[in-house]
Amino acid sequence: MLAIFPPPDDRFSPGCDAVPDPRPGDARWCVFRGADLLLLQRHHADAPSLLDEPAVAGLSMLRSHHVGRLDGHPALVGELAPGTELPEGVIASNLRAAATVLPSAEWTAAALGSQVLHWDRTNRFCGDCGTRMTQPDPAERAKRCGHCGHVVYPRVSPCIIVLIHDGPRMLLTRQASWPAGRYGLVAGFVEAGESLESCVRREVAEETGLLVDEITYQGSQPWPFPHQLMMGFVARHAGGEVVLRDGELEEARWFEPGALPTLPPRLSIARSLIEDFLRRAR
Structure with missing residues (x-):
């Protein structure tokens, strides 16, 4: 099985207490302005981090929530109005890009915060x-x-994502909206009344025309875009030829381990499934 993703990190523990009033001076903030996550980078050479209380002192939040504790300090999430001017030393990123520069505990807090804000905003x-x-x-x-x-x-939306293999080769897919040359795995939402294994078979058949068996659970990942829970599987090709059926995919191809295209980013369970399969295939 895959390691738990994201890996356990004692720096962050989730929670749902009320936002303290007055706000504590040692709070760490996951602040969003639209889709942008705001990061603190007072000097160009500094590694970006979540905002501290001094950085948000002059900001007016549309909504805020407590999401846990980070390094023993309250971890809060807040949302700004679009167009809010950023304080000096604060830069705008997005959640996916932030995963490449933030420590895992800080990104996990921000990912949870993003889901909490979405829930609050859409359930007024x-x-x-x-x-x-x-x-x-x-x-x-x-x-x-x-x-x-x-x-x-x-809201938590269960999804499957599956690596399909035929001996050493694996089926990789791409959508037209992805960066040029990047491939990923078959994935889709679980429907009401459907088991995870049935969802794997249905999604694979709908998207690629293939049949699969030996469906094996590998691990899971919360995916805050906006509220998926990705459950990863490996399955064996059991028959059929690749036929793109539902229009969701631009391409689906078999790849040998030594001739892979650009893969999904390392923050994703898709990348973890692929790398784990390659390790076991050696």
Whole structure:
């Protein structure tokens, strides 16, 4: 099996306490402005980091939440209005790019914060009665409608991602929206009433026309774009020829281990599945 992704890191522990008032002076902040994650880089040679309390002192947050503790300090997430001017020493990145420059604990906190903000932003009104949702649940990450009692939790969308192999070669796919030359793996959302293994078979058949067997679970990864839980599998090609069926893929090809294209970024479970398969195939 794959190592847990992201790997356990004692620097960050998630939590859902209320945002302290007044805010603690030692808080670490995951601040978003639209899709941008703001990072602190006071000097060009400095490694970027999450914002500290002095960096956010003059910023007005549309919404904020407690997401846990980072290095023993409160870890908070906040959202700014679009177009907010950035303080000196603060730069804008995006969550995917930040994974290449932030320590894993800081990126994990920011990824959780991104999902919490999305949940808060998209559940401002009760889905049952339409009343504005203003009552947080003090015991867990949830919103409770003060009118009808309906409770809303952060959404988690289960997805499968699968490496299909035929002996030493593997099937890699690409979508037209990806960077030129980059390939990845078959993936898709689990439908209601469907097991994970059934989802693997269906997604592979729908996207590539192939049949698979020997479906084996490998590991999982929370993927905050915006709220997926990716569950990784390896499966053996059991029949059929590649036929692109549902229009989602631009290409699907078999690759030998010694002639691979550009692979998914290292932060992704797709890359971990590929690298683990290559290690075991040696």
